[in-house]
Amino acid sequence: IRHESVLAATLQKYIKAKMEILQNLQTYADELSEIADRVSANKEEYIIHPINQYHLIKRFATQWTEVNQLLDRFNRTGKKTISIKNAAHLFPKEEDIKGSAEGILRIQETYNLNTSDIAKGNISGKKDLTTDECYHIGKAAFNGGLYDRCTQWMQFSLQRFEEGTQNFSKAHAEEYLKLCEMGLDEFADDAYNITDALDLRNRANLIFFRPIVATKAHISSDDKSYKFSDDKKFSKVCRGDVKIPKHVERKLHCYLHTNNGNPWLMFNPVKVEELWDSPHIVQFYDVITSAEVDKIKKLAKPSLFRAIHVVSDEEDDDFQKAAYRITKISWLNDTSGPVIAKLTRRISEITGLSMNTSEELQVANYGVGGEYPPHLDVASVSNTTLFKYHPEGRRIATFLIYLSEVQEGGGTAFVEAGVTAKPIKGSAVFWYNMYPSGDIDIRTFHGACPVMIGNKWASNKWIREAGEPFHRQCKLDRNA
Numbered sequence: 001i002r003h004e005s006v007l008a009a010t011l012q013k014y015i016k017a018k019m020e021i022l023q024n025l026q027t028y029a030d031e032l033s034e035i036a037d038r039v040s041a042n043k044e045e046y047i048i049h050p051i052n053q054y055h056l057i058k059r060f061a062t063q064w065t066e067v068n069q070l071l072d073r074f075n076r077t078g079k080k081t082i083s084i085k086n087a088a089h090l091f092p093k094e095e096d097i098k099g100s101a102e103g104i105l106r107i108q109e110t111y112n113l114n115t116s117d118i119a120k121g122n123i124s125g126k127k128d129l130t131t132d133e134c135y136h137i138g139k140a141a142f143n144g145g146l147y148d149r150c151t152q153w154m155q156f157s158l159q160r161f162e163e164g165t166q167n168f169s170k171a172h173a174e175e176y177l178k179l180c181e182m183g184l185d186e187f188a189d190d191a192y193n194i195t196d197a198l199d200l201r202n203r204a205n206l207i208f209f210r211p212i213v214a215t216k217a218h219i220s221s222d223d224k225s226y227k228f229s230d231d232k233k234f235s236k237v238c239r240g241d242v243k244i245p246k247h248v249e250r251k252l253h254c255y256l257h258t259n260n261g262n263p264w265l266m267f268n269p270v271k272v273e274e275l276w277d278s279p280h281i282v283q284f285y286d287v288i289t290s291a292e293v294d295k296i297k298k299l300a301k302p303s304l305f306r307a308i309h310v311v312s313d314e315e316d317d318d319f320q321k322a323a324y325r326i327t328k329i330s331w332l333n334d335t336s337g338p339v340i341a342k343l344t345r346r347i348s349e350i351t352g353l354s355m356n357t358s359e360e361l362q363v364a365n366y367g368v369g370g371e372y373p374p375h376l377d378v379a380s381v382s383n384t385t386l387f388k389y390h391p392e393g394r395r396i397a398t399f400l401i402y403l404s405e406v407q408e409g410g411g412t413a414f415v416e417a418g419v420t421a422k423p424i425k426g427s428a429v430f431w432y433n434m435y436p437s438g439d440i441d442i443r444t445f446h447g448a449c450p451v452m453i454g455n456k457w458a459s460n461k462w463i464r465e466a467g468e469p470f471h472r473q474c475k476l477d478r479n480a
């Protein structure tokens with residue numbers, strides 16, 4: 001927004017300065033043409049008169065010289081527009097339009113919004129979409145294999161079409177509309193190239209039907225045949241359409257937590273809300289102040305923005321760029337600032353776990369449509385390589401801090417449990433990713449729901465198992 005207003009002001013100044021010079025030139029041009037017309041009508045008569053000779057010479061010495069100077073000024077004026085030119089390589093590109101159109105579709109699919117509502121701006125009173133915006137979303141739907149959606153969006157774009165709309169070709173929209181009504185299968189059989197069609201189908205998988213891959217190493221034999229829920233369940237949990245069963249709800253409480261009388265917490269206990277009983281998922285409130293949040297964001301910002309530039313420099317795979325752009329991450333360690341060291345210490349007091357083998361603090365920023373598809377935080381690595389390459393062990397627990405509120409969407413959905421943690425600024429969700437037996441607890445399968453409206457900041461502290469044998473005892477029975 002800041003860039004846009006600076007650029008618009010620069011452009012206005014540039015035009016104003018050029019216009020002033022042009023207006024001056026116009027005055028000269030009018031005057032001089034009038035004279036020239038008059039004079040050239042009877043050249044001989046004019047030039048024999050000494051006064052006229054004097055006028056002619058004077059015009060060259062003054063008016064024409066001034067015109068020349070004005071022309072020089074005209075060419076010099078507006079060096080500042082160079083700042084627009086210099087910034088141009090940072091402007092969002094076609095690729096970014098595609099990325100944000102995909103973001104809107106993700107929101108639409110996750111939260112079951114209807115096309116006409118979004119097009120009319122009926123999501124929390126936001127703005128109408130224009131012809132070409134509807135067209136771009138339709139195109140993203142087509143590339144994602146969502147043909148019914150594509151049809152609706154193209155219809156909207158054509159309904160809104162008015163002659164002279166820029167960046168929009170009515171013919172293209174009509175072409176897409178036809179293809180979407182046909183569906184991809186017929187499209188592939190048609191005169192079109194079949195490999196293009198297959199490529200489109202792959203993209204569709206990547207965006208919307210992400211296969212859920214779970215390596216089975218370290219997953220207990222009881223769970224080997226476990227079937228993970230699909231994206232549909234994830235969306236349902238994100239929408240809050242899954243009810244907590246009564247027998248579970250009865251077991252969930254809110255309480256004050258001192259971690260068994262930890263002196264740091266005795267006089268300032270932490271508020272806890274239980275979100276699920278087994279696996280035990282809790283949300284701690286007010287674990288970090290607003291001022292601390294501001295400091296953390298400030299520390300994280302420079303590397304967050306560097307990260308996008310690096311990504312956008314990669315020209316090879318444009319789909320990846322768009323996918324990456326929806327979340328940006330940065331890592332901060334205890335030497336990045338006292339605020340980080342203090343937070344690490346606080347996490348240790350609250351959880352009773354050691355931070356000696358924990359990871360650095362990860363700070364993530366999600367834009368509109370930004371999500372993190374369902375996953376397990378623990379990587380499955382085979383026993384033999386595990387401690388050789390990762391002496392700190394696996395991610396035994398996750399402490400996920402929300403550094404912002406999100407107006408709509410952006411919760412953390414635990415797909416198996418069916419609960420979604422609300423992103424409440426200053427609160428943190430905490431759970432163990434592993435059973436006390438060391439088996440991976442696949443019931444912790446979770447993901448970040450797409451941000452519908454707002455800008456989400458979250459921070460992960462992953463705690464690894466090697467530091468914890470005296471804080472969380474190993475048990476033979478995983479349910480102990």
Ligand SMILES: O=C(O)CCC(=O)C(=O)O
Nearest residue numbers: 372411412447448458460
């Ligand atoms: O941001 C969230 O809500 C969850 C993020 C997450 O699960 C992760 O980063 O592993």
Ligand SMILES: [Fe+2]
Nearest residue numbers: 375376377446
């Ligand atoms: Fe996660």
